[in-house]
Amino acid sequence: xxxxxxxxxxxxxxxxxxxxxxxxxxxxxxxxxxxxxxxxxxxxxxxxxxxxxxxxxxxxxxxxxxxxxxxxxxxxxxxxxxxxxxxxxxxxxxxxxxxxxxxxxxxxxxxxxxxxxxxxxxxxxxxxxxxxxxxxxxxxxxxxxxxxxxxxxxxxxxxxxxxxxxxxxxxxxxxxxxxxxxxxxxxxxxxxxxxxxxxxxxxxxxxxxxxxxxxxxxxxxxxxxxxxxxxxxxxxxxxxxxxxxxxxxxxxxxxxxxxxxxxxxxxxxxxxxxxxxxxxxxxxxxxxxxxxxxxxxxxxxxxxxxxxxxxxxxxxxxxxxxxxxxxxxxxxxxxxxxxxxxxxxxxxxxxxxxxxxxxxxxxxxxxxxxxxxxxxxxxxxxxxxxxxxxxxxxxxxxxxxxxxxxxxxxxxxxxxxxxxxxxxxxxxxxxxxxxxxxxxxxxxxxxx
Amino acid sequence: xxxxxxxxxxxxxxxxxxxxxxxxxxxxxxxxxxxxxxxxxxxxxxxxxxxxxxxxxxxxxxxxxxxxxxxxxxxxxxxxxxxxxxxxxxxxxxxxxxxxxxxxxxxxxxxxxxxxxxxxxxxxxxxxxxxxxxxxxxxxxxxxxxxxxxxxxxxxxxxxxxxxxxxxxxxxxxxxxxxxxxxxxxxxxxxxxxxxxxxxxxxxxxxxxxxxxxxxxxxxxxxxxxxxxxxxxxxxxxxxxxxxxxxxxxxxxxxxxxxxxxxxxxxxxxxxxxxxxxxxxxxxxxxxxxxxxxxxxxxxxxxxxxxxxxxxxxxxxxxxxxxxxxxxxxxxxxxxxxxxxxxxxxxxxxx
Numbered sequence: 174x175x176x177x178x179x180x181x182x183x184x185x186x187x188x189x190x191x192x193x194x195x196x197x198x199x200x201x202x203x204x205x206x207x208x209x210x211x212x213x214x215x216x217x218x219x220x221x222x223x224x225x226x227x228x229x230x231x232x233x234x235x236x237x238x239x240x241x242x243x244x245x246x247x248x249x250x251x252x253x254x255x256x257x258x259x260x261x262x263x264x265x266x267x268x269x270x271x272x273x274x275x276x277x278x279x280x281x282x283x284x285x286x287x288x289x290x291x292x293x294x295x296x297x298x299x300x301x302x303x304x305x306x307x308x309x310x311x312x313x314x315x316x317x318x319x320x321x322x323x324x325x326x327x328x329x330x331x332x333x334x335x336x337x338x339x340x341x342x343x344x345x346x347x348x349x350x351x352x353x354x355x356x357x358x359x360x361x362x363x364x365x366x367x368x369x370x371x372x373x374x375x376x377x378x379x380x381x382x383x384x385x386x387x388x389x390x391x392x393x394x395x396x397x398x399x400x401x402x403x404x405x406x407x408x409x410x411x412x413x414x415x416x417x418x419x420x421x422x423x424x425x426x427x428x429x430x431x432x433x434x435x436x437x438x439x440x441x442x443x444x445x446x447x448x449x450x451x452x453x454x455x456x457x458x459x460x461x462x463x464x465x466x467x468x469x470x471x472x473x474x475x476x477x478x479x480x481x482x483x484x485x486x487x488x489x490x491x492x493x494x495x496x497x498x499x500x501x502x503x504x505x506x507x508x509x510x511x512x513x514x515x516x517x518x519x520x521x522x523x524x525x526x527x528x529x530x531x532x533x534x535x536x537x538x539x540x541x542x543x544x545x546x547x548x549x550x551x552x553x554x555x556x557x558x559x560x561x562x563x564x565x566x567x568x569x570x571x572x573x574x575x576x577x578x579x580x581x582x583x584x585x586x587x588x589x590x591x592x593x594x595x596x597x598x599x600x601x602x603x604x605x606x607x608x609x610x611x612x613x614x615x616x617x618x619x620x621x
Numbered sequence: 622x623x624x625x626x627x628x629x630x631x632x633x634x635x636x637x638x639x640x641x642x643x644x645x646x647x648x649x650x651x652x653x654x655x656x657x658x659x660x661x662x663x664x665x666x667x668x669x670x671x672x673x674x675x676x677x678x679x680x681x682x683x684x685x686x687x688x689x690x691x692x693x694x695x696x697x698x699x700x701x702x703x704x705x706x707x708x709x710x711x712x713x714x715x716x717x718x719x720x721x722x723x724x725x726x727x728x729x730x731x732x733x734x735x736x737x738x739x740x741x742x743x744x745x746x747x748x749x750x751x752x753x754x755x756x757x758x759x760x761x762x763x764x765x766x767x768x769x770x771x772x773x774x775x776x777x778x779x780x781x782x783x784x785x786x787x788x789x790x791x792x793x794x795x796x797x798x799x800x801x802x803x804x805x806x807x808x809x810x811x812x813x814x815x816x817x818x819x820x821x822x823x824x825x826x827x828x829x830x831x832x833x834x835x836x837x838x839x840x841x842x843x844x845x846x847x848x849x850x851x852x853x854x855x856x857x858x859x860x861x862x863x864x865x866x867x868x869x870x871x872x873x874x875x876x877x878x879x880x881x882x883x884x885x886x887x888x889x890x891x892x893x894x895x896x897x898x899x900x901x902x903x904x905x906x907x908x909x910x911x912x913x914x915x916x917x918x919x920x921x922x923x924x925x926x927x928x929x930x931x932x933x934x935x936x937x938x939x940x941x942x943x944x945x946x947x948x949x950x951x952x953x954x955x956x957x958x959x960x961x962x963x964x965x966x967x968x969x970x971x972x
Contacts, residue, residue: 225656227658425750454734459820503691505657536914536918536919537915561900562878562880563920566919
């Protein structure tokens with residue numbers, strides 16, 4: 174192994190949770206992730222892309238969604254924070270929290286899509302007239318198409334999550350107008366709906382549940398692709414709803430509700446101690462706001478919890494596929510490992526791992542050591558030898574690829590049988606459908 | 622001709638050369654960056670670089686990742702300052718040191734309650750009632766006040782804090798660029814819920830340090846379009862919030878084994894194949910056509926990416942803040958790698 178072989182970490186992912194793995198390494202290698210089979214499988218109803226920040230999650234989910242649409246699925250992609258130019262090219266830079274049709278998707282309007290049907294469908298952009306249709310017309314039109322999905326042209330809608338309006342919509346739909354007004358104006362609610370660290374995750378789940386319910390009812394989509402929020406940990410997406418419901422169930426809420434429950438309330442010594450402490454730390458005003466909020470929100474709590482549990486169950490169901498996204502870096506793969514283990518533990522359906530940004534393979538099998546030694550020999554005679562430069566570049570490339578392969582091998586040993594797609598790094602950023610198509614192609618072609 | 626004073630050395634041989642730093646008045650270095658750009662690595666390297674000038678440095682992390690422990694290959698850090706690196710003594714006998722602190726909101730809140738409110742028993746009751754959990758995970762903004770409050774406390778220590786270590790510099794491995802302004806602008810974040818009250822005044826005090834010239838927010842990027850764009854946006858946001866922008870650290874820069882002329886030749890496919898083949902043979906390699914072809918193809922690929930780097934480097938230069946560059950280490954970052962990066966930062970004047 175070359176200099177600086179990476180350490181594999183043995184730190185426990187989270188305190189209290191054991192590592193989950195084969196314990197003794199097996200011969201099983203990482204199978205290839207068959208992206209097209211996943212996208213074409215009509216039973217795949219939801220694809221969730223998760224992973225730590227900066228690994229290309231948004232691009233991967235958009236690319237999967239576009240490819241699925243061009244292979245005949247009726248897809249909606251729920252993105253969280255796409256780069257500006259990508260959002261523009263998909264027509265979703267305006268935040269209105271509603272899925273909008275993406276223009277320029279190659280539709281196949283006749284006959285079932287062949288497995289390699291993408292290539293010949295090029296150039297038929299917008300030929301099915303979907304681009305100018307609005308959401309309502311579509312859902313009506315599609316309602317009677319049940320069972321004929323194979324023969325219908327694919328389509329792609331996209332939306333960018335606006336957590337505040339998603340939260341507002343829930344409040345407006347669940348509370349009486351009078352109560353809703355009270356909640357929406359409460360300073361504590363305003364802060365909670367815009368900056369609570371878990372609101373984005375929670376609202377992504379909420380929106381997923383809504384879109385899924387709507388799609389079931391009206392036949393609007395047969396595949397939902399979800400990009401998860403850029404959290405510090407990939408696990409936040411799964412944990413946020415649980416965190417919110419445990420808070421809603423907790424004693425703290427009862428404590429805050431106590432003053433609203435009339436003069437007959439009985440305050441325990443512990444409670445008064447807590448109220449006193451809170452007042453000293455937060456100040457009276459904050460506490461009063463919180464109490465008003467909780468009192469107004471009281472009737473909504475049950476509904477929130479119920480929907481969160483329903484969405485969680487949806488994620489565990491067979492129609493869901495988790496795609497864990499990583500880069501060939503220790504931190505990103507560690508996050509991916511935690512996530513894979515968590516999915517295994519919670520019996521959630523894992524489709525596979527996508528490793529983005531793989532460095533390009535060396536084209537010659539000359540080893541890094543040989544190349545470096547040869548470069549040194551040349552430099553001794555001619556300090557600015559071009560050939561020495563070429564050799565050093567080659568050595569650098571070999572070392573990086575060796576390191577990446579080593580990291581992936583270690584991952585595969587600890588998590589055998591996780592289908593994997595390795596996607597080479599692109600030299601430029603993706604900001605249009607052509608770029609997404611290329612990424613989709615690379616995802617599908619990986620390893621073959 | 623004036624007499625030559627032979628006792629004065631022509632070169633200053635002192636190990637400590639703190640005057641060379643571009644940021645001599647800065648005590649709190651905040652390091653942010655887009656995910657995947659290596660901001661934690663840069664924060665660690667900066668802490669080492671500062672310590673190598675003889676300083677006592679505290680390196681803080683606030684995102685619960687235990688990244689410091691992994692980089693320095695030590696046990697996971699508790700909520701307690703631990704010395705993780707110490708320099709070799711310099712000529713004046715002084716050695717710089719790096720302490721590390723893993724700040725979690727829960728411990729910070731309990732410490733805060735104990736310190737300012739003497740809430741020993743109530744602290745436990747708060748925990749039992751789920752208040753601690755609420756305050757640190759759900760209550761908007763409170764978490765950030767607690768995390769930044771602890772950083773503030775460490776930065777403000779003086780001789781009156783008996784028994785507490787005093788630091789010449791603090792390096793904060795901060796949340797990513799997309800969230801940094803919100804994170805540091807704690808009183809803005811709190812304004813929505815608390816207009817008065819103790820937590821609000823705490824936030825105000827913290828802000829005075831963050832907005833002062835004793836703080837600098839450095840942004841880590843790589844030479845790719847999206848991270849550079851995010852860096853530019855981040856600088857704008859920081860300035861709008863009156864937070865002091867430090868330098869841009871360009872990380873993971875590709876090796877420069879080919880000069881501009883060679884790159885140009887590679888791009889135009891004008892490199893002399895025969896000369897390369899002859900050189901390879903001279904270097905005692907078993908040369909064939911395939912080897913020459915593959916080396917040239919790799920060089921073309923490299924040249925293309927170098928060109929993209931150059932165009933992004935121009936964008937970075939246009940940001941009008943000092944820029945520093947760190948190489949991509951092919952073998953990954955271990956402690957030796959961190960020392961190399963620290964040396965590069967010191968050499969360029971970030972430390």
